[in-house]
Amino acid sequence: xxxxxxxxxxxxxxxxxxxxxxxxxxxxxxxxxxxxxxxxxxxxxxxxxxxxxxxxxxxxxxxxxxxxxxxxxxxxxxxxxxxxxxxxxxxxxxxxxxxxxxxxxxxxxxxxxxxxxxxxxxxxxxxxxxxxxxxxxxxxxxxxxxxxxxxxxxxxxxxxxxxxxxxxxxxxxxxxxxxxxxxxxxxxxxxxxxxxxxxxxxxxxxxxxxxxxxxxxxxxxxxxxxxxxxxxxxxxxxxxxxxxxxxxxxxxxxxxxxxxxxxxxxxxxxxxxxxxxxxxx
Amino acid sequence: xxxxxxxxxxxxxxxxxxxxxxxxxxxxxxxxxxxxxxxxxxxxxxxxxxxxxxxxxxxxxxxxxxxxxxxxxxxxxxxxxxxxxxxxxxxxxxxxxxxxxxxxxxxxxxxxxxxxxxxxxxxxxxxxxxxxxxxxxxxxxxxxxxxxxxxxxxxxxxxxxxxxxxxxxxxxxxxxxxxxxxxxxxxxxxxxxxxxxxxxxxxxxxxxxxxxxxxxxxxxxxxxxxxxxxxxxxxxxxxxxxxxxxxxxxxxxxxxxxxxxxxxxxxxxxxxxxxxxxxxxxxxxxxxxxxxxxxxxxxxxxxxxxxxxxxxxxxxxxxxxxxxxxxxxxxxxxxxxxxxxxxxxxxxxxxxxxxxxxxxxxxxxxxxxxxxxxxxxxxxxxxxxxxxxxxxxxxxxxxxxxxxxxxxxxxxxxxxxxxxxxxxxxxxxxxxxxxxxxxxxx
Numbered sequence: 135x136x137x138x139x140x141x142x143x144x145x146x147x148x149x150x151x152x153x154x155x156x157x158x159x160x161x162x163x164x165x166x167x168x169x170x171x172x173x174x175x176x177x178x179x180x181x182x183x184x185x186x187x188x189x190x191x192x193x194x195x196x197x198x199x200x201x202x203x204x205x206x207x208x209x210x211x212x213x214x215x216x217x218x219x220x221x222x223x224x225x226x227x228x229x230x231x232x233x234x235x236x237x238x239x240x241x242x243x244x245x246x247x248x249x250x251x252x253x254x255x256x257x258x259x260x261x262x263x264x265x266x267x268x269x270x271x272x273x274x275x276x277x278x279x280x281x282x283x284x285x286x287x288x289x290x291x292x293x294x295x296x297x298x299x300x301x302x303x304x305x306x307x308x309x310x311x312x313x314x315x316x317x318x319x320x321x322x323x324x325x326x327x328x329x330x331x332x333x334x335x336x337x338x339x340x341x342x343x344x345x346x347x348x349x350x351x352x353x354x355x356x357x358x359x360x361x362x363x364x365x366x367x368x369x370x371x372x373x374x375x376x377x378x379x380x381x382x383x384x385x386x387x388x389x390x391x392x393x394x395x396x397x398x399x400x401x402x403x404x405x406x407x408x409x410x411x412x413x414x415x
Numbered sequence: 416x417x418x419x420x421x422x423x424x425x426x427x428x429x430x431x432x433x434x435x436x437x438x439x440x441x442x443x444x445x446x447x448x449x450x451x452x453x454x455x456x457x458x459x460x461x462x463x464x465x466x467x468x469x470x471x472x473x474x475x476x477x478x479x480x481x482x483x484x485x486x487x488x489x490x491x492x493x494x495x496x497x498x499x500x501x502x503x504x505x506x507x508x509x510x511x512x513x514x515x516x517x518x519x520x521x522x523x524x525x526x527x528x529x530x531x532x533x534x535x536x537x538x539x540x541x542x543x544x545x546x547x548x549x550x551x552x553x554x555x556x557x558x559x560x561x562x563x564x565x566x567x568x569x570x571x572x573x574x575x576x577x578x579x580x581x582x583x584x585x586x587x588x589x590x591x592x593x594x595x596x597x598x599x600x601x602x603x604x605x606x607x608x609x610x611x612x613x614x615x616x617x618x619x620x621x622x623x624x625x626x627x628x629x630x631x632x633x634x635x636x637x638x639x640x641x642x643x644x645x646x647x648x649x650x651x652x653x654x655x656x657x658x659x660x661x662x663x664x665x666x667x668x669x670x671x672x673x674x675x676x677x678x679x680x681x682x683x684x685x686x687x688x689x690x691x692x693x694x695x696x697x698x699x700x701x702x703x704x705x706x707x708x709x710x711x712x713x714x715x716x717x718x719x720x721x722x723x724x725x726x727x728x729x730x731x732x733x734x735x736x737x738x739x740x741x742x743x744x745x746x747x748x749x750x751x752x753x754x755x756x757x758x759x760x761x762x763x764x765x766x767x768x769x770x771x772x773x774x775x776x777x778x779x780x781x782x783x784x785x786x787x788x789x790x791x792x793x794x795x796x797x798x799x800x801x802x803x804x805x806x807x808x809x810x811x812x813x814x815x816x817x818x819x820x821x822x823x824x825x826x827x828x829x830x831x832x833x834x835x836x837x838x839x840x841x842x843x844x845x846x847x848x849x850x851x852x853x854x855x856x857x
Contacts, residue, residue: 230554415653
């Protein structure tokens with residue numbers, strides 16, 4: 135029942151997401167420079183893994199997904215803040231061991247038994263692309279069933295890599311920036327990631343190498359990015375209902391699209407929100 | 416007219432030469448109550464180690480009452496290159512007292528208090544958890560429990576925060592430490608001895624959100640604390656950490672050969688790192704990282720002319736003479752040659768023995784040693800270096816460097832070599848300190 139509701143919501147959101155992504159709107163003023171989650175010890179926590187520029191304390195308002203979630207929480211009257219973690223394992227820990235009210239993310243690899251206690255609400259669908267390091271593959275890289283054998287794939291923890299493994303691909307795991315460095319060092323052949331994430335990481339850590347990281351044509355996958363509420367938490371179900379309603383309202387009244395446009399809109403306006411938050415002389 | 420200008424230039428040149436020479440001015444050991452004869456034992460000690468191919472070379476300095484009485488370079492700095500007094504070394508953890516000094520300068524300026532929670536300045540330290548292992552067979556191998564109190568700046572200075580070093584996983588193995596270190600690795604945390612290509616703040620903000628090994632204040636465990644402090648200097652001062660240290664510490668103390676990244680013209684003065692089995696097999700380390708368990712050392716990091724990573728626990732390159740000036744500042748109660756960096760009271764606070772409570776600083780030393788706000792302090796006589804005085808404070812670096820400051824005898828001893836692994840060197844360092852102490856003749 136909940137899954138059905140979730141999928142329906144996901145499709146609606148996707149339409150609005152795409153609609154608002156292509157329609158330009160004026161940029162908003164910059165917001166607070168540090169996420170409020172870091173100053174709110176007493177509220178319920180919603181756990182998420184660092185996922186720049188979508189969920190990150192290093193970007194304005196915590197990134198697009200953080201702001202979508204925070205706005206929906208506020209509108210729904212759910213008293214909770216987002217806490218980000220550097221590794222996915224901790225998010226999973228809080229969801230399944232500590233029965234946290236909610237987590238945000240993807241690639242959760244949840245069992246049917248675990249899902250019984252959870253309410254998955256899609257926030258957005260993120261396109262991913264395969265990236266490789268051009269100097270290592272000057273003639274390009276074909277990612278298909280025939281060409282995969284012998285290649286090395288860099289995966290994020292929780293990613294379903296069974297298809298690649300069956301095709302004879304060696305899989306290594308790591309954080310996105312570590313995987314990009316491994317591409318450069320010829321320890322990997324390809325990775326899969328949202329283009330915005332790759333762009334943000336390269337801008338920050340390897341700007342002089344930006345031209346060398348290229349993607350294959352077309353989208354690799356489109357993964358749903360969820361907020362997962364926990365029925366085992368005393369406020370989990372109620373918060374899920376409130377959040378879901380608020381998110382739908384945000385889609386309908388245009389708030390959702392404006393937030394997305396603010397963070398990811400084309401041109402310099404969007405980039406304003408993706409910049410580093412701190413600089414030292 | 417031209418003759419006058421020429422004469423003036425000559426005078427200026429002579430003046431500058433003599434100023435430079437004065438920096439290395441030495442006195443006869445007897446002038447400061449040391450025995451020349453007994454200091455020859457130091458020559459023999461080092462020369463024997465070189466002869467036995469345990470180390471390639473070393474520079475040793477002993478100063479008393481503000482005067483250098485013994486300053487000797489011996490052996491090789493690199494293949495075919497003699498060690499000199501001005502040879503530059505990777506001082507690694509001897510960076511930590513420098514970082515502590517930077518923090519204490521900000522403390523004296525009223526910018527922070529030692530009891531401040533670190534989260535006041537680095538918000539990621541808020542809501543920290545401690546990892547507690549679960550019984551075997553549990554769904555999750557550990558639980559994360561909220562800290563009883565937040566990590567304070569004092570905890571970082573005294574290593575009572577519960578933050579670890581990865582490499583000590585090999586030295587003090589236990590399941591809890593292993594689990595914390597595994598989380599560190601997964602999050603891309605390193606000890607910084609193989610310098611990562613990121614800014615120190617990036618590392619610190621990830622580290623802050625990983626579980627602690629123990630509740631703050633309930634453990635003494637040598638860890639990445641000074642690296643956090645380096646970033647804290649950036650946050651509080653608004654300056655890059657290296658800029659702050661260079662402008663506020665190195666320059667005023669005339670530590671002209673101390674750097675976070677080496678200037679190109681000084682590369683020829685950088686000592687090579689040597690691998691020694693302590694049994695006569697000695698070879699120069701190549702450019703590849705030296706990896707042993709969870710310890711990663713990359714000697715060639717020191718050859719980088721620039722970089723982003725500014726590790727308050729490990730970054731600095733220096734000379735024996737420069738470090739002597741830094742140590743003399745401490746021995747003088749915070750001042751050197753008319754330049755005061757710290758007050759006498761702050762130096763007393765840094766070298767007090769109460770900061771780690773009932774714990775002992777059992778890493779370089781053993782029971783009887785405490786840890787102050789940047790270095791270990793001898794509290795009583797239960798250590799092999801019994802010739803030192805209670806109140807002596809010292810620390811070392813992982814490529815085999817060590818300093819010791821004995822306030823009672825107004826004596827400074829500095830040893831620098833570049834040899835791996837460091838575990839063999841404890842005995843040599845201790846013997847150097849014994850020779851230094853036993854040369855006292857007044």
